[in-house]
Amino acid sequence: xxxxxxAVAAFLAxxxxxxxxxxxxxxxxxxxxxxxxxxxxxxxALVAVHRVLLQANLPSLAGVDYVNVVMLYTALALPxxxxxxxxxADSPAMSVLLQIDGAGRAGVTRDxxxxxxxxxxxxxxxxxxxxxxxxxxxxxxxxVIGPRxxxxxxxxxxxxxxxxxxxxx
Amino acid sequence: MSGLSFSSLLxxxxxxxxxxxxxxxxxLLSRHARGLRRDLAVAVAAxxxxxxxxxxxxxxxxxxxxxxVLDGWSSGIMWALTYLALTYAYIFGFFNLGxxxxxxxxxxxxxxxxxxxxxxxxxxxxxxxxxILDARLRRLLAAGQIVERGGRYYIQSRSMLxxxxxxxxxxxxYLGAPTEFEAAARSGRRRADSDxxxxxxx
Numbered sequence: 001x002x003x004x005x006x007a008v009a010a011f012l013a014x015x016x017x018x019x020x021x022x023x024x025x026x027x028x029x030x031x032x033x034x035x036x037x038x039x040x041x042x043x044x045a046l047v048a049v050h051r052v053l054l055q056a057n058l059p060s061l062a063g064v065d066y067v068n069v070v071m072l073y074t075a076l077a078l079p080x081x082x083x084x085x086x087x088x089a090d091s092p093a094m095s096v097l098l099q100i101d102g103a104g105r106a107g108v109t110r111d112x113x114x115x116x117x118x119x120x121x122x123x124x125x126x127x128x129x130x131x132x133x134x135x136x137x138x139x140x141x142x143x144v145i146g147p148r149x150x151x152x153x154x155x156x157x158x159x160x161x162x163x164x165x166x167x168x169x
Numbered sequence: 170m171s172g173l174s175f176s177s178l179l180x181x182x183x184x185x186x187x188x189x190x191x192x193x194x195x196x197l198l199s200r201h202a203r204g205l206r207r208d209l210a211v212a213v214a215a216x217x218x219x220x221x222x223x224x225x226x227x228x229x230x231x232x233x234x235x236x237x238v239l240d241g242w243s244s245g246i247m248w249a250l251t252y253l254a255l256t257y258a259y260i261f262g263f264f265n266l267g268x269x270x271x272x273x274x275x276x277x278x279x280x281x282x283x284x285x286x287x288x289x290x291x292x293x294x295x296x297x298x299x300x301i302l303d304a305r306l307r308r309l310l311a312a313g314q315i316v317e318r319g320g321r322y323y324i325q326s327r328s329m330l331x332x333x334x335x336x337x338x339x340x341x342x343y344l345g346a347p348t349e350f351e352a353a354a355r356s357g358r359r360r361a362d363s364d365x366x367x368x369x370x371x
Contacts, residue, residue: 003243004247007247018343022344023343023345026344026352026356062177063177064177064178064180067178067181068180068181068244068247071181071184071185071247071251072247072250072251072254075184075250075251075252075254075255075258076250078254078255078257078258078262079254079257079258079261079262081262082258082261083261084343085262086336087336087339087340087344088344089349090348090349090350091333091336092301092302092305093269093305093308093309093329094329094332094333094336096302096305096306096309096315096322097309097314097315097324097329097330098330098333098334098337100315100322100323100324101324101330101333105323106321107318107321107322107323108321108322109320109322110302110306110320110322113302113306113322114298114299114302117298117301117302118298119293121298121350122271122298122301122302123271123293123296123297123298123301125349125350126275127289127292129272130275130276135272135276136276141288141289142285142286142287142288143279143286143287143288143289143292144279144284144285144286145279145280145282145286149276149279149280150276150280152273152276153273153276153277153279153280154280156266156267156273156277157277157280159263159264159267160267163199163200164199164200164203165199165267165268167274167277168266168267168268168269168270168274
């Protein structure tokens, strides 16, 4: 039970620290910072639970319990970060729904959606993300993929081919 | 720290095994059951993976070793939660990225262009807002979330709209603004980045 509570409490602490840090100052390298926070909170939680159990004269967690804590904490952090990416970047589908809903009974035409959801809104910001993350770079007038970007694109291309699915996006 | 042996790790390893079974089932269904809807294939694969997790956890667990009934339930809940979280991460953090993420699509276009890369104009010819909007409208219509009448779009189901509103609340919590653009405008970041990209990439 201690292992389950430790993992859930550590995950909640991670989410709270994330909100606090982001509201104080949102870092430019968001996902790298999230990785550092993930590790820092995990180490702090493991040290804290070890000390608390020691001070309360309770049996310390077994090795397998530590493995369970790390597994569950990491597993919870992964979907959390996945969900955060939908918070960090406006989703086109969500933007479409909100715009249609905002128009109420009048509805919207495709052209009205198009005026709002243009390249400057849907494509350029994501290209900026790639530059900022070092996955691609500007080279004169051209956009060029970096080694990490090529690896990421290669993995997804390979996996889509394995699923026999067409290019996404 | 004590009691760490290979056999003791089989229980915590069950969710990972379940995830691998889920991915394998997803690949098999995608390749060999072409008529099956994509969301249904994912759901079936997730179910098969969960069954594998439960089977592996049960066969790896010596009930007499678990201590109290509470400890048994606690382990079961932990492994089930771990499997569900890992599967969510696979579906939404990996598979869906290839399905709909704009960053991945841009990377794929840039990778296909090779070392010489692409000008912004060529990149936008290969992938642009028009295509993104068309794909989203198609998916939302197919999923019954919106309906088209007389050339105008209306909300039909509110399920995804609720999700969109929840995301707006989360944006307010994390970014302090309802959209990424308002958040960036407040910090001055987006304007500076856009100016730089226009200067250097055209």
